[in-house]
Amino acid sequence: RAHHFSNYALILAPCMVSAGMGEMTRTGDCMAHPTLGFRTKAAAVTTDLPLAPDRPIDFGAQDFCRVCKKCADNCPSGAITQDEDYIEKNGILRWQTDIKKCVEFRVTNKEGSMCGLCMKVCPWNSKEDSWFHQAGTFIGSKGETASNLLKQVDDM
Numbered sequence: 001r002a003h004h005f006s007n008y009a010l011i012l013a014p015c016m017v018s019a020g021m022g023e024m025t026r027t028g029d030c031m032a033h034p035t036l037g038f039r040t041k042a043a044a045v046t047t048d049l050p051l052a053p054d055r056p057i058d059f060g061a062q063d064f065c066r067v068c069k070k071c072a073d074n075c076p077s078g079a080i081t082q083d084e085d086y087i088e089k090n091g092i093l094r095w096q097t098d099i100k101k102c103v104e105f106r107v108t109n110k111e112g113s114m115c116g117l118c119m120k121v122c123p124w125n126s127k128e129d130s131w132f133h134q135a136g137t138f139i140g141s142k143g144e145t146a147s148n149l150l151k152q153v154d155d156m
Contacts, residue, residue, distance in 0.1 A: 004043035012042055014092045020054035026065035026072060027080055027118050028097030034059040035137070037125030060141025061124065062086065062093065067147035070154075071118035077105035080118060123154035 003010055013031040016022055022031040025038050032038040034057070065071075072080040079101035086095045106113050119125055124137055140150030 001046050002043065003046065005041075010044065010046065012044060014090065015044060016042060017056055017092055018054075020057045023057065023059065023061040024086075024092060024094040025061060025122075026069065026095050028095045029099065030118075032061045032124055034061075035134075037119075037122060039119055039125050060143075060147075063143065064124065064140050064147040064150070065095070067144050068123065068151045070121045070123065070151065074117045074121045075102075076115065076117060077101040079105070123150050 001009065003012065013024065013029055016031045017024055021042075022033040022038075022040075024030070025032045027038070030038040031040075033040055066084060066086075069082060072082050077098075079098040081095050081097060083095060086093050088094075089096075102115075106115055109115065123140065136150050136153060139146045141147075
């Protein structure tokens with residue numbers, strides 16, 4: 001079965017995390033890819049074909065999100081949590097976002113039904129494919145001190 005735009009019968013982000021395609025982010029319902037950030041659109045095909053399962057990956061996104069909080073600081077609806085620690089939900093470690101606040105803001109926003117500020121302010125996301133951005137995300141994935149450094153550089 002194909003799962004794509006407005007025709008999903010599964011929650012894609014946890015499936016992608018389980019398949020080793022990224023980590024959950026502070027936004028709670030989005031998955032970040034090591035080089036693409038979380039500016040990704042995905043589709044899936046479910047099958048009963050026997051396949052070798054992949055494993056989740058850890059490239060430092062959740063450690064970075066714990067320190068950064070730029071998406072939460074800039075969320076106009078206050079939907080993204082400032083909590084330090086994430087919770088386990090259905091076997092996936094994630095922060096709990098208030099989806100109702102997010103949707104309510106998007107539906108009542110006079111400037112349109114999309115917001116995307118969480119994606120726009122995330123230092124991990126970039127429209128450029130430069131050595132500077134690659135170096136920044138590499139450094140930012142190496143612990144709390146490095147995450148603070150990446151956030152400060154991004155703030156500049």
